[in-house]
Amino acid sequence: MSWPPRCVRSTTTSFVGGVPAYSTLGWLDDPVLNTFVRYPDTEIARLIFHELAHQVVYVKG
Amino acid sequence: MIAGTRALRRRQRACATPAPNDGVVCLDETVLPQVRDHVTMPLSHSGMIVSARATNPDLSLSGAWPFRASLDGSWLLALLTAIAAAAGCSTVGYYFQAVNGQMELARKARPIPEVIADPATEPELKAKLDRIQEMRNFASRELDLARQRQLPPLRRPRTPLRGVERVRRARVFRDAQAVVLSVRRLRRLQGLLQASRRG
Numbered sequence: 061m062s063w064p065p066r067c068v069r070s071t072t073t074s075f076v077g078g079v080p081a082y083s084t085l086g087w088l089d090d091p092v093l094n095t096f097v098r099y100p101d102t103e104i105a106r107l108i109f110h111e112l113a114h115q116v117v118y119v120k121g
Numbered sequence: 122m123i124a125g126t127r128a129l130r131r132r133q134r135a136c137a138t139p140a141p142n143d144g145v146v147c148l149d150e151t152v153l154p155q156v157r158d159h160v161t162m163p164l165s166h167s168g169m170i171v172s173a174r175a176t177n178p179d180l181s182l183s184g185a186w187p188f189r190a191s192l193d194g195s196w197l198l199a200l201l202t203a204i205a206a207a208a209g210c211s212t213v214g215y216y217f218q219a220v221n222g223q224m225e226l227a228r229k230a231r232p233i234p235e236v237i238a239d240p241a242t243e244p245e246l247k248a249k250l251d252r253i254q255e256m257r258n259f260a261s262r263e264l265d266l267a268r269q270r271q272l273p274p275l276r277r278p279r280t281p282l283r284g285v286e287r288v289r290r291a292r293v294f295r296d297a298q299a300v301v302l303s304v305r306r307l308r309r310l311q312g313l314l315q316a317s318r319r320g
Binding site (some may be wrong): 097 | 223226233250256257260264268
């Protein structure tokens with residue numbers, strides 16, 4: 061991968077950030093990752109419910 | 122030469138000797154006089170293309186270093202070169218690493234009950250995973266976000282709730298509202314009390 065990505069090098073205003081988790085929209089069983097397993101309980105609950113909610117709502121793009 | 126020994130369940134190939142195969146090529150077919158280094162990996166034929174282990178064969182796994190592609194392995198080398206070239210400049214590389222990463226996740230993932238049962242897991246992590254399972258069950262039970270085995274179509278139309286279920290949801294919603302209202306009332310009462318104590 062070349063860094064930074066092409067969209068960032070162009071004139072568009074871009075933001076590149078990380079996310080702790082993502083949903084495969086029900087295609088796969090998304091695992092609990094070691095990177096966020098030690099988050100506080102409320103944060104994990106938020107993350108799990110958020111990713112699961114993508115089964116119902118997902119805006120493409 | 123990297124030879125696969127794990128054929129997909131339905132793609133076992135009948136080999137001359139009862140040797141392992143990768144679903145397309147038998148292991149004994151990969152042992153050739155021209156081949157200097159020979160490594161076997163528990164991978165299927167097409168799995169090798171996307172496997173991190175096959176693309177970066179490591180010392181401990183192979184026992185044959187430096188790794189050198191032989192004549193027969195040249196198709197693999199050519200493929201790897203093509204992928205590496207594509208990775209530098211296009212979205213192919215992006216998708217390749219994404220698929221690779223996803224495969225690595227799938228390979229390393231262990232069922233949560235198994236991790237909890239493992240005596241090597243530290244107690245805090247066990248407790249955490251236990252709570253995570255509770256959260257997941259809560260989502261299935263109360264938030265209608267059950268584990269979906271079949272692929273969901275995007276923007277799945279929500280089936281309207283009927284009968285008892287509808288009444289139950291309405292009641293839950295009303296109860297939640299009532300709780301919020303009573304908490305507000307309590308707060309206000311508390312404020313009044315404090316004010317009167319001060320005054």
